[in-house]
Amino acid sequence: MLSAEGLSLDIHGQSILRDVSFEVAPGEVFGLVGESGSGKSMTALCAMGLLPRGAVRRGAVRFGGEDLLGAGERRMCDLRGRQMGMIFQEPMTALNPVRTIGDQVAETLLVHGAAGRFEARDVARERLARVGLPEERFGLDRYPHELSGGQRQRVCIALAVALRPRLLIADEPTTALDVTTQAQILDLLRGLVDEEGMALWLITHDLAVVADMADHVAVMRHGRVVEAAATERLFRAGRHEYTQRLLRDSRHVPKRVAAVGPAPVLEVRGAVRDYPAKRLRLLGPRSMFRAVDGVSLDIRAGESVGLVGESGCGKSTLTRAILGLDPLQGGEVRLDGQPVHAGYLPGALRARMQVVFQDPYGSFNPRHRVGRLVAEPFHLVPVAVSGRRQRVAGALQAVGLEPADMDKFIHEFSGGQRQRIAIARAIVIRPKLVILDEAVSALDVSIRAQILDLLADMQQRFGLSYLFISHDLGVVRAITDRVLVMQAGRIVEQGETGRVFEAPQHGYTRQLIAAAPRIPQDWVG
Amino acid sequence: MRLPGQLVFGAVLSAVFLLAALVSLVWTPYGVEDLVISNKMKPPSGAHWLGTDHFGRDILSMLMVGARTSIAVAIVAVGIGMALGVPLGLAAAANRGSLLDEVIMRGNDLVFAFPSLVIAILITAVFGPSALNAILAIGIFNIPVFARVTRGGALSLWTLDYVLAARVAGKGRLRISVEHILTNIANLLIVQGTIQFSLGILAEAGLSYVGLGAQPPVPSWGRMLAESQTLISLAPHVAVFPGLAIVLTVLGLNLMGDGLRDLLDPRLRRAR
Numbered sequence: 052m053l054s055a056e057g058l059s060l061d062i063h064g065q066s067i068l069r070d071v072s073f074e075v076a077p078g079e080v081f082g083l084v085g086e087s088g089s090g091k092s093m094t095a096l097c098a099m100g101l102l103p104r105g106a107v108r109r110g111a112v113r114f115g116g117e118d119l120l121g122a123g124e125r126r127m128c129d130l131r132g133r134q135m136g137m138i139f140q141e142p143m144t145a146l147n148p149v150r151t152i153g154d155q156v157a158e159t160l161l162v163h164g165a166a167g168r169f170e171a172r173d174v175a176r177e178r179l180a181r182v183g184l185p186e187e188r189f190g191l192d193r194y195p196h197e198l199s200g201g202q203r204q205r206v207c208i209a210l211a212v213a214l215r216p217r218l219l220i221a222d223e224p225t226t227a228l229d230v231t232t233q234a235q236i237l238d239l240l241r242g243l244v245d246e247e248g249m250a251l252w253l254i255t256h257d258l259a260v261v262a263d264m265a266d267h268v269a270v271m272r273h274g275r276v277v278e279a280a281a282t283e284r285l286f287r288a289g290r291h292e293y294t295q296r297l298l299r300d301s302r303h304v305p306k307r308v309a310a311v312g313p314a315p316v317l318e319v320r321g322a323v324r325d326y327p328a329k330r331l332r333l334l335g336p337r338s339m340f341r342a343v344d345g346v347s348l349d350i351r352a353g354e355s356v357g358l359v360g361e362s363g364c365g366k367s368t369l370t371r372a373i374l375g376l377d378p379l380q381g382g383e384v385r386l387d388g389q390p391v392h393a394g395y396l397p398g399a400l401r402a403r404m405q406v407v408f409q410d411p412y413g414s415f416n417p418r419h420r421v422g423r424l425v426a427e428p429f430h431l432v433p434v435a436v437s438g439r440r441q442r443v444a445g446a447l448q449a450v451g452l453e454p455a456d457m458d459k460f461i462h463e464f465s466g467g468q469r470q471r472i473a474i475a476r477a478i479v480i481r482p483k484l485v486i487l488d489e490a491v492s493a494l495d496v497s498i499r500a501q502i503l504d505l506l507a508d509m510q511q512r513f514g515l516s517y518l519f520i521s522h523d524l525g526v527v528r529a530i531t532d533r534v535l536v537m538q539a540g541r542i543v544e545q546g547e548t549g550r551v552f553e554a555p556q557h558g559y560t561r562q563l564i565a566a567a568p569r570i571p572q573d574w575v576g
Numbered sequence: 577m578r579l580p581g582q583l584v585f586g587a588v589l590s591a592v593f594l595l596a597a598l599v600s601l602v603w604t605p606y607g608v609e610d611l612v613i614s615n616k617m618k619p620p621s622g623a624h625w626l627g628t629d630h631f632g633r634d635i636l637s638m639l640m641v642g643a644r645t646s647i648a649v650a651i652v653a654v655g656i657g658m659a660l661g662v663p664l665g666l667a668a669a670a671n672r673g674s675l676l677d678e679v680i681m682r683g684n685d686l687v688f689a690f691p692s693l694v695i696a697i698l699i700t701a702v703f704g705p706s707a708l709n710a711i712l713a714i715g716i717f718n719i720p721v722f723a724r725v726t727r728g729g730a731l732s733l734w735t736l737d738y739v740l741a742a743r744v745a746g747k748g749r750l751r752i753s754v755e756h757i758l759t760n761i762a763n764l765l766i767v768q769g770t771i772q773f774s775l776g777i778l779a780e781a782g783l784s785y786v787g788l789g790a791q792p793p794v795p796s797w798g799r800m801l802a803e804s805q806t807l808i809s810l811a812p813h814v815a816v817f818p819g820l821a822i823v824l825t826v827l828g829l830n831l832m833g834d835g836l837r838d839l840l841d842p843r844l845r846r847a848r
Contacts, residue, residue: 418759
């Protein structure tokens with residue numbers, strides 16, 4: 052139905068896509084996988100005719116026999132929405148915040164003159180119900196901010212399929228969502244394909260999602276399709292070296308030698324953290340929201356402990372309390388036996404724990420050079436200024452960078468390199484505990500594999516303890532000794548990582564594990 | 577590194593006026609107090625490049641000295657606004673939601689609630705018209721502008737991971753405000769500074785126009801405009817040149833501000 056032949060794209064003379072060919076058949080799910088910057092999204096935008104200025108396309112894209120590259124803007128406008136729908140990664144920004152969801156879905160119909168005002172509302176009602184937002188619970192007069200991320204993505208899907216297009220392009224539709232929400236959205240997409248005979252073009256970096264969903268798959272790298280095949284065949288017998296490497300990296304388990312000491316480094320006892328919630332009435336009493344509810348945990352020297360749970364479960368709040376950034380309303384945190392209080396914390400104590408954040412782009416002051424960024428924690432320990440440069444150089448070398456990188460600015464580094472710098476900053480003062488808050492979630496699989504290896508290596512060399520916070524169960528399984536499962540502010544299950552993943556006791560843990568997409572074991576040997 | 581055209585153009589425009597102001601300290605083509613009535617309202621000529629006004633004074637000389645007045649008033653007024661407004665804004669952002677934040681921001685609202693020119697007129701009316709009082713009046717109204725811009729920019733930075741990382745490194749609010757926040761809102765402040773600078777020049781011209789700024793015989797662009805408005809059909813150049821001076825200075829400052837922002841931001845620098 053949709054086919055690309057020898058599609059190439061240059062933007063301002065820079066080659067983005069080269070000789071891309073693929074085909075999407077009616078009623079099938081076509082998966083396009085690749086790492087960031089491989090040209091996946093550009094291929095979709097190319098087909099939709101939504102390219103930036105200065106773009107030059109060559110080759111052919113045909114949709115139902117019609118050449119899309121030669122089609123005028125007017126014709127493309129007619130096709131978009133009516134014949135081809137598209138949804139994006141970020142449901143938070145894909146909807147207009149000042150218009151109701153009913154209006155936004157109805158608008159698609161009105162724009163295409165497919166229905167009158169009242170009829171359009173009826174269709175909007177029906178389509179929203181189809182994507183799991185029935186009117187009794189989610190009125191058409193709701194605004195996007197009243198909905199959760201998963202619900203918003205449903206609205207985006209309703210928008211895209213309002214006119215029952217023949218093709219739906221989904222660009223990383225679940226990357227911003229929790230694992231259980233992801234499973235629901237993927238179910239919904241699969242249902243739409245089966246029931247409405249729609250073709251789905253699924254663009255993702257996640258091989259497990261593709262394994263779960265797609266009928267056939269193309270792997271992209273540096274603007275080229277390196278390999279394309281039926282899904283099972285690709286996973287079982289992918290020939291291309293890059294395909295094999297992606298598969299290997301996505302299941303990478305770093306080598307670790309367990310060297311867990313007996314003494315606890317971190318003890319959390321009955322931690323409670325309340326937030327004032329919104330006032331329900333003007334001048335009414337403020338209700339409190341309990342984000343962390345009686346959490347206790349221990350981390351021993353040299354141990355890796357995973358903390359998993361969905362967004363909003365209190366993981367980050369707990370982290371901030373452990374780091375002594377926010378006060379607790381109950382319970383206590385002890386580091387090396389000494390109490391951690393929010394507010395004043397002696398430098399010598401604070402120096403024993405450091406943190407690495409998720410976002411390799413927001414973790415650094417863009418105006419400082421790397422040397423100064425990595426040296427920031429020296430604030431806590433008495434180190435002579437002369438010795439600092441040397442220790443920063445040592446830390447950079449330990450994470451696989453050059454001492455000369457000290458004089459560069461952070462924007463000169465890639466995401467993976469930045470995460471290495473973040474790790475260098477965390478270890479430069481030799482802390483005992485490093486909290487890794489979704490530290491590898493934003494990275495491509497190959498980079499992620501390298502960073503996991505690096506973390507395992509650092510742990511062994513410096514005897515670090517890790518608190519590894521993530522929503523990615525695969526990663527947690529790969530690098531932790533013990534795992535804690537958090538739901539709605541409470542730890543619902545904890546135990547040895549292998550035990551928890553293989554024989555989960557709590558219903559929520561089972562739900563989480565079941566929801567995570569997986570590459571079938573026998574496909575990959 | 578290639579400099580953006582607008583920065584060069586804006587800087588050149590601003591520099592011309594700054595230079596004129598500086599040169600006027602030691603030399604002007606004619607004395608600004610030399611009245612030669614017989615020579616009044618002469619159009620531009622070889623002897624008087626920009627002509628003469630209704631008292632026969634040389635307009636070029638008056639504009640040069642007027643530039644000095646305008647720039648001095650605007651610099652000091654922006655200085656007052658920044659010196660008080662930025663620390664207030666930083667303090668409010670660092671203590672978001674606290675009583676201090678409320679007091680600072682509601683105080684700002686209070687100042688904002690009054691029309692600035694009217695209050696400036698009030699101040700100069702009470703304390704007497706002079707350049708000094710004009711400076712104070714304009715400066716006071718710059719404080720809340722800078723406080724708000726600072727707080728707004730700072731609040732979004734306080735949520736970023738690198739600020740959190742600095743807190744984990746044990747740095748206090750004051751230190752983070754100076755080291756991480758201020759450096760990253762510097763471009764906002766520069767742009768706002770140039771806008772306020774040009775607004776200051778406009779405000780000074782406005783106050784002088786109604787007779788509350790620099791007093792005669794000190795030349796001022798605003799008063800030159802005011803005095804020439806009845807003559808505009810007889811000798812348009814008497815009004816046009818001070819007007820042009822104001823427009824070009826303001827334009828130059830704004831272009832320079834935009835250009836500087838692009839230049840100072842390492843991320844934008846790379847994008848070019």
